[in-house]
Amino acid sequence: MKLQVTQENLSKALSSVARVATSRGTLPVLANVLIKTADNRLSISATNLDIAITHHIGSKISEEGGVTIPARLTQDFVSSLPSGVIDLFLEETKLHITTEKYESTINGTVADEFPVMPAIADGKTWEVNSQLLKNALQQTLIAASSDEARPVLTGIYIHTHNQKLYIAATDSYRLAEKMLTTQKTDVELLVPAVAMQELLRLIGDTDTNILVTHDEQQVQFKLNDTELVTRLIDGKYPDYRKLIPKAFEFQATLSKHDFVNITKVSSLFARESAGSVTINLNKDDGVMSIRSVASQLGENTASATAEITADGSITLNSRYIIDALNCVQGQTVVFGFNGKLEPCVISDPNNKDYLHVIMPLKS
Amino acid sequence: MKLQVTQENLSKALSSVARVATSRGTLPVLANVLIKTADNRLSISATNLDIAITHHIGSKISEEGGVTIPARLTQDFVSSLPSGVIDLFLEETKLHITTEKYESTINGTVADEFPVMPAIADGKTWEVNSQLLKNALQQTLIAASSDEARPVLTGIYIHTHNQKLYIAATDSYRLAEKMLTTQKTDVELLVPAVAMQELLRLIGDTDTNILVTHDEQQVQFKLNDTELVTRLIDGKYPDYRKLIPKAFEFQATLSKHDFVNITKVSSLFARESAGSVTINLNKDDGVMSIRSVASQLGENTASATAEITADGSITLNSRYIIDALNCVQGQTVVFGFNGKLEPCVISDPNNKDYLHVIMPLKS
Numbered sequence: 168m169k170l171q172v173t174q175e176n177l178s179k180a181l182s183s184v185a186r187v188a189t190s191r192g193t194l195p196v197l198a199n200v201l202i203k204t205a206d207n208r209l210s211i212s213a214t215n216l217d218i219a220i221t222h223h224i225g226s227k228i229s230e231e232g233g234v235t236i237p238a239r240l241t242q243d244f245v246s247s248l249p250s251g252v253i254d255l256f257l258e259e260t261k262l263h264i265t266t267e268k269y270e271s272t273i274n275g276t277v278a279d280e281f282p283v284m285p286a287i288a289d290g291k292t293w294e295v296n297s298q299l300l301k302n303a304l305q306q307t308l309i310a311a312s313s314d315e316a317r318p319v320l321t322g323i324y325i326h327t328h329n330q331k332l333y334i335a336a337t338d339s340y341r342l343a344e345k346m347l348t349t350q351k352t353d354v355e356l357l358v359p360a361v362a363m364q365e366l367l368r369l370i371g372d373t374d375t376n377i378l379v380t381h382d383e384q385q386v387q388f389k390l391n392d393t394e395l396v397t398r399l400i401d402g403k404y405p406d407y408r409k410l411i412p413k414a415f416e417f418q419a420t421l422s423k424h425d426f427v428n429i430t431k432v433s434s435l436f437a438r439e440s441a442g443s444v445t446i447n448l449n450k451d452d453g454v455m456s457i458r459s460v461a462s463q464l465g466e467n468t469a470s471a472t473a474e475i476t477a478d479g480s481i482t483l484n485s486r487y488i489i490d491a492l493n494c495v496q497g498q499t500v501v502f503g504f505n506g507k508l509e510p511c512v513i514s515d516p517n518n519k520d521y522l523h524v525i526m527p528l529k530s
Numbered sequence: 531m532k533l534q535v536t537q538e539n540l541s542k543a544l545s546s547v548a549r550v551a552t553s554r555g556t557l558p559v560l561a562n563v564l565i566k567t568a569d570n571r572l573s574i575s576a577t578n579l580d581i582a583i584t585h586h587i588g589s590k591i592s593e594e595g596g597v598t599i600p601a602r603l604t605q606d607f608v609s610s611l612p613s614g615v616i617d618l619f620l621e622e623t624k625l626h627i628t629t630e631k632y633e634s635t636i637n638g639t640v641a642d643e644f645p646v647m648p649a650i651a652d653g654k655t656w657e658v659n660s661q662l663l664k665n666a667l668q669q670t671l672i673a674a675s676s677d678e679a680r681p682v683l684t685g686i687y688i689h690t691h692n693q694k695l696y697i698a699a700t701d702s703y704r705l706a707e708k709m710l711t712t713q714k715t716d717v718e719l720l721v722p723a724v725a726m727q728e729l730l731r732l733i734g735d736t737d738t739n740i741l742v743t744h745d746e747q748q749v750q751f752k753l754n755d756t757e758l759v760t761r762l763i764d765g766k767y768p769d770y771r772k773l774i775p776k777a778f779e780f781q782a783t784l785s786k787h788d789f790v791n792i793t794k795v796s797s798l799f800a801r802e803s804a805g806s807v808t809i810n811l812n813k814d815d816g817v818m819s820i821r822s823v824a825s826q827l828g829e830n831t832a833s834a835t836a837e838i839t840a841d842g843s844i845t846l847n848s849r850y851i852i853d854a855l856n857c858v859q860g861q862t863v864v865f866g867f868n869g870k871l872e873p874c875v876i877s878d879p880n881n882k883d884y885l886h887v888i889m890p891l892k893s
Contacts, residue, residue, distance in 0.1 A: 240798060240827050247795045261828070269795060273828040432610045432632060435603055464603050465624070465636040 168202075168232025168257035172209060172224060174250045174266070180211040180222040181242040183369060183393055187220050188213040188238035194282070196235055201281040202255075202262075203233025212281070213238055218362045219284040220369070223392045232257050233278035241273060284396045290382040293352040295332070297377050297390060301370045303334045303345040304363050306494040306521055311360035312338035319402040322357040326404075335407060336360065341487050342407055342524040343494060356386055357404055362397035369393055411524055412512060415503030417479030419448050419455045420516060423500045425471035426455070427492050433457040434485035436467040442484040443528050446502075450475040455502075459485070481507055482528045488513075491523040531565075531595025531620035535572060535587060537613045537629070543574040543585040544605040546732060546756055550583050551576040551601035557645070559598055564644040565618075565625075566596025575644070576601055581725045582647040583732070586755045595620050596641035604636060647759045653745040656715040658695070660740050660753060664733045666697045666708040667726050669857045669884055674723035675701035682765040685720040689767075698770060699723065704850050705770055705887040706857060719749055720767055725760035732756055774887055775875060778866030780842035782811050782818045783879060786863045788834035789818070790855050796820040797848035799830040805847040806891050809865075813838040818865075822848070844870055845891045851876075854886040 181200065190198035192215065201212040209226040212219060234257050245253070248266055256263040257275075264271045304323070312320035317339075324335045332350040336343050366388055370377075378389040387396045433444045436459040444459045456470035481504050492500065497515040504511035507527060514522040544563065553561035555578065564575040572589040575582060597620050608616070611629055619626040623638045667686070675683035680702075687698045695713040699706050729751055733740075741752040750759045796807045799822040807822045819833035844867050855863065860878040867874035870890060877885040 237827055240824075243798050244795065244830075247791070247798065249791070268792070268834065269830065269832045271799070271828065271830040274826065428610070428612070429631070432607065435606050435610065436634070461603075463637065464600055465634065467607075467632070467634040469632045471631065 168204060168234065168255065168262075169228075169230035170204065170209060170255050171227040171252055172255065174245065174248050174253050176224040176226075177209075177211075177253060178242075178246045178248075180209075180224050181238070181245055183222040184211050184213040184220040185238040185242040186213075186368070187215050187218050187365065189215045190239075192216070196276060196280050196282070198238055199235035199276065199281070200238045200241060201233065201235045201278060203278055204228050204231045214282060214284060216282060217359065218365060218395065218397045220365065220396075221394045230257075234260055234262055234275040235278060235281050236262055236273045236275040244271065244273075284385070287380050287382050287385055287387055287396070290380045290387075291352060291354070292378060292380045293350065293354065294376045294378055295347065296374070297370045298374050299347055300377060301367060303347050304367050306345050306496075307334050307336040307343040308360055308363060308367070309336075309490045309494060310338060310341050310343035310523070311336040313360075314338070318400055319357065319404060321360055322400040322404070323360050323363050324404045324407075325354060325356040325358060327352070327354045328408075335404075337405070337407055337524075340484070340526050341491065342410065343491075344407070344411075344522055344524075346520045354381075356381055357400040357402065358386055359397055359400060362395065366390075366395055369395060410510060411522065412503070412505055412510060414505075415512070416477060416505045417448055417481075418476040418501060418503040419473040420499060420501050421455055421471055421473035423492055423495060423498055425473075426500060426502070427489060429455075429457050429469035429471050430485050430488045430492070432469045433459040433467055434489070435459075436461045436465060437485050439463065442486045443482055444485045444488075445480055445482045447480045448473070448475045448478055450478050457485075479504070479506075481511055483511065483525055484528060487525045491525060494523055495521065531567060531597065531618065531625075532591075532593035533567065533572060533618050534590040534615055535618065537608065537611050537616050539587040539589075540572075540574075540616060541605075541609045541611075543572075543587050544601070544608055546585040547574050547576040547583040548601040548605040549576075549731070550578050550581050550728065552578045553602075555579070559639060559643050559645070561601060562598035562639065562644070563601045563604060564596065564598045564641060566641055567591050567594045577645060577647060579645060580722065580761055581728060582759045583728065584757045593620075597623055597625055597638040598641060598644050599625055599636045599638040607634065607636075647748070650743050650745050650748050650750055650759070653743045653750075654715060654717070655741060655743045656713065656717065657739045657741055658710065659737070660733045661737050662710055663740060664730055666710050667730050669708050669859075670697050670699040670706040671723055671726060671730070672699075672853045672857060673701060673704050673706035673886070674699040676723075677701070681763055682720065682767060684723055685763040685767070686723050686726050687767045687770075688717060688719040688721060690715070690717045691771075698767075700768070700770055700887075703847070703889050704854065705773065706854075707770070707774075707885055707887075709883045719744060720763040720765065721749055722760055722763060725758065729753075729758055732758060773873060774885065775866070775868055775873060777868075778875070779840060779868045780811055780844075781839040781864060781866040782836040783862060783864050784818055784834055784836035786855055786858060786861055788836075789863060789865070790852060792818075792820050792832035792834050793848050793851045793855070795832045796822040796830055797852070798822075799824045799828060800848050802826065805849045806845055807848045807851075808843055808845045810843045811836070811838045811841055813841050820848075842867070842869075844874055846874065846888055847891060850888045854888060857886055858884065 212221040254265040455473040460466040575584040818836040823829040
């Protein structure tokens, strides 16, 4: 292998893929990136066996070839080099990286040792705008579980319902659902949330169409010169729609900013009680107040002006309230529930595409 | 105690002092701040028994009094409140904190339980500009030791020499010395570096004179409305001046930016060898090059244009080089040494007030 690339392109490619490389597994080669020439371009790949990312860059290739080299060292090294042309030259498994002022040799291993994700054959293909998907992921990922004991809940449920594309996530304590767009292709995918975190990072500010291709086992997201492939989670996603209340006995409409502030202040006094705070709605005063008690440290009541439909109270985890409010767009939010033991819903009164459900704590 | 303060002033006072409060010690009251009225002002204090910080704020006092309350909770709480007037009212040891929308009670303990640092009586007093001191501390603190086995080296040596005020620090592997100003008052203080880190934080952007008062055991730094008192370290500081070479057989003058870059890149290949890199000076080529070898991963040579007096080489810890270069001001640096086993010096050719010495590694 002998070629020239620019420092900017190589550094960008390495930063796209290297995060997936891992030195924690049992397979040492997974801490490496695979660098190889293909179709007059250079491809850089990394995988942790669940997720694989490949980034293609333009390069001036004199000799074809490939090698795997340590991901972290190579990324740190290339990102430290001055911008300009870099010469890469492979001698057996030693990769020589040369610029005007830097001469470096990185010891690699043969490219054949690198595990390759199986190709997606005969899959369905559809497109979605990258910023639309990014936005939806930012509003739902927080609700996915990280508990591997119930693998289904560690996934993001991307599916169509009545010819609309939805993304949903739930850890059984809370649920977030976003309707993205109308879509004719029927889809039902359960994608690991960790893979979607990586996709979110890859999207960044890129505004383009993402090509999604999937079969029964895997899904690929293709974003310009970058491809992310991830395995799908096996299992039946819970029928979450029946859990979402349609109407509310108790409802408050208030400034999101006020709601965030009074929850944050109350949460300081809820550290002893695992975040438990009690929300009280007072119709006549037009006030939502949040009360928290720390038996040792003290107690707090914080209140905000709100439009209330009926007096009521419910006890929730303050962290879940703050997470939910961070996901809702718009300046005004509606908070509704039907009783102390029923799920409550936080949503934007001016945008019905998104809702966030929180299960109450017993008080 | 009954009084009014502004949220801005109380929050600033708490953020000045609360970092010193600690919940790790055996004395639970040290996790608290002492709030008490004195001379028509409110004073907020915290101490870890080595360092004490007190901040005074203006307040409208209706009833005198004092109490100690949890530092972290109070700081987090007050900083979350909206700006404006806060009412404080003490009922036994319960402090009621009230604003228009927030009502809070924080459980405290009686003020008498709070340990007070002894007063400094009959001490020497002198003044130094806060930004001058801040600058000097930023250039020297990095060289102080954190190893309690040799307490003297965990100190910053503030002293006069030939009617000039110096600050020096060394961990025996490296040494930083800064001349601040001419000064007639004779001074010899060994101040814990951790206390000077706190002082640095308190100074921030404040440009004023700091009043320094000290006796044999303690030193106080008074900065506007804030006072920091710390114990002094007992012991004789090493006679470091005799270790500093006055002339150099091998010397390189180069861009600091280049020197930082080639050291950083080389350090990536020096992780296996505890940061060990070898600097080579080549007079004829006018090049300083740095070489590092990682037996497993690979090797690197990085070079920069430099004005060289004689060919030579020395092996150093790359982290110490980067630390030193971060301390030197100016765009050009001089790097000089007299042999593989002799200390090297990094300094600014245009400013003789500061120098940084690094001991070599055996290569």
